[in-house]
Amino acid sequence: MEPRLSTTPFGRRSLTLAHVASQASAKTRPPEKAVHKWNIFRAICTAKNALGVPERALAVLDALLSFHPETVLTGEGLIVFPSNHQLGLRAHGMPMATLRRHLAALVDA
Known part of the structure; x- marks a missing residue:
């Protein structure tokens, strides 16, 4: 078996055990758990x-x-796909x- 080096999608950084553990x-969060995004921010x-x-x-x-x-x-559909240009503008x-x-x-945090 060959060892495989996993990386994150952000700048080809090493994927740590902490990243995998946080995911x-x-x-495992309860499905009914929902939070207001600006309160969390x-x-x-x-x-x-x-x-x-x-x-x-921030x-x-x-x-x-x-x-x-x-x-x-709610944890479902949290991924957004803005372009880097639009993200930089905002x-x-x-x-x-x-x-x-x-x-x-942010990924590290």
């Missing part, structure tokens, strides 16, 4: 230092959340390299 944990902003999330990464998260059409998040004109760096910071 597995998210899949405010909670993340409050806890940004404890989470190790830079302020500019601008990217805000832009990503603005692409999701629903205000209540993140206050952020350059693409900076955008990728902050997307990676």
